[in-house]
Amino acid sequence: MSLVEFAQLLNDSEFSTALRESVYMFPLIEGLHLIGLALALGLLFFVDLRLLGLFLPQLPVGQVLHPLRPWLLGGFLIIFATGILLFVATAAKIITLPVFFYKLGFIALAGINALWFELKWGREVGHWGNESTLPAAVRFAGFTSLTLWSLVVIAGRLIPYLSYQ
Amino acid sequence: MSVLELFKALQSSGFGRFVGSLDHLFCALLELGHIAGMILLLASVILTSLNLLGLGLSSVPLAQIQRSTGKLFWTGLTLLVVSGLLIFIPAATSYYPNDFFWAKFILLGLALLVYFTLYRWVARSDSHHTWLAKATSGLALSLWLGVAFAGRFIGFFA
Numbered sequence: 001m002s003l004v005e006f007a008q009l010l011n012d013s014e015f016s017t018a019l020r021e022s023v024y025m026f027p028l029i030e031g032l033h034l035i036g037l038a039l040a041l042g043l044l045f046f047v048d049l050r051l052l053g054l055f056l057p058q059l060p061v062g063q064v065l066h067p068l069r070p071w072l073l074g075g076f077l078i079i080f081a082t083g084i085l086l087f088v089a090t091a092a093k094i095i096t097l098p099v100f101f102y103k104l105g106f107i108a109l110a111g112i113n114a115l116w117f118e119l120k121w122g123r124e125v126g127h128w129g130n131e132s133t134l135p136a137a138v139r140f141a142g143f144t145s146l147t148l149w150s151l152v153v154i155a156g157r158l159i160p161y162l163s164y165q
Numbered sequence: 166m167s168v169l170e171l172f173k174a175l176q177s178s179g180f181g182r183f184v185g186s187l188d189h190l191f192c193a194l195l196e197l198g199h200i201a202g203m204i205l206l207l208a209s210v211i212l213t214s215l216n217l218l219g220l221g222l223s224s225v226p227l228a229q230i231q232r233s234t235g236k237l238f239w240t241g242l243t244l245l246v247v248s249g250l251l252i253f254i255p256a257a258t259s260y261y262p263n264d265f266f267w268a269k270f271i272l273l274g275l276a277l278l279v280y281f282t283l284y285r286w287v288a289r290s291d292s293h294h295t296w297l298a299k300a301t302s303g304l305a306l307s308l309w310l311g312v313a314f315a316g317r318f319i320g321f322f323a
Contacts, residue, residue: 027322038208063224063225157200
């Protein structure tokens with residue numbers, strides 16, 4: 001079964017049809033996707049700015065990273081859950097849009113960047129996080145995160161925009 | 166002049182017709198500006214509200230959080246207002262019968278009112294963790310999230 005066939009099957013399911021045709025459910029899920037975005041990316045934005053030395057530079061990095069982590073991850077959980085529902089509801093259309101695959105690609109790259117940062121630097125934040133100027137690799141990770149997540153949002157916003165054309 | 170007449174005048178004005186005649190990509194750009202502004206504003210509000218609730222960056226004094234997020238809040242609000250007006254003006258009359266459009270601006274009015282009165286006052290007095298601080302923070306956060314929700318709903322009920 002090809003990807004397109006799978007998307008079509010998903011799209012024709014009772015659950016998908018009900019979601020797509022519901023008056024309030026679909027906008028509600030879209031709204032939650034948006035709120036999750038503000039929570040996850042908004043707070044991640046502060047972490048990235050701290051890594052770049054642009055937000056509360058006098059505060060040790062760990063004191064920004066750790067208290068925000070549960071909120072940030074909570075936000076990502078909301079985005080992923082609602083994102084999957086949005087995909088299920090409109091799978092047949094979305095699967096034909098190249099911009100959807102760009103979005104997935106940017107998410108994967110952002111995930112790799114975050115994982116690399118966590119394994120290489122995040123665990124030992126106590127050793128380097130108190131310096132006024134952070135290691136270049138750390139600043140690079142912050143900048144990469146900002147750039148990639150911005151691209152995810154841009155590609156994501158273009159999905160409904162291109163769906164209606 | 167009634168509100169509907171005002172909306173008609175805005176839409177049919179030279180500026181309204183000019184913005185309306187621009188490329189579709191310009192429209193997508195405006196919506197992206199609106200989202201970027203929303204992220205900046207909501208992130209600032211969320212961080213400050215969490216602090217008032219004794220959560221998030223609770224080790225940082227509230228005044229410092231407010232100073233550090235102030236610029237982002239205003240940048241976000243400016244982006245939202247400018248992009249919002251440019252989205253609104255060329256199609257003003259189509260928003261007039263939309264209940265969610267009006268709900269959004271009632272919520273926005275309340276959010277701004279709470280933000281610049283009660284919220285400011287609680288933040289200045291630095292009375293952390295009191296029930297008033299927590300209630301204010303909860304109220305402000307709910308109102309701002311309500312604005313975002315109502316805004317997202319507008320497009321589905323056009």
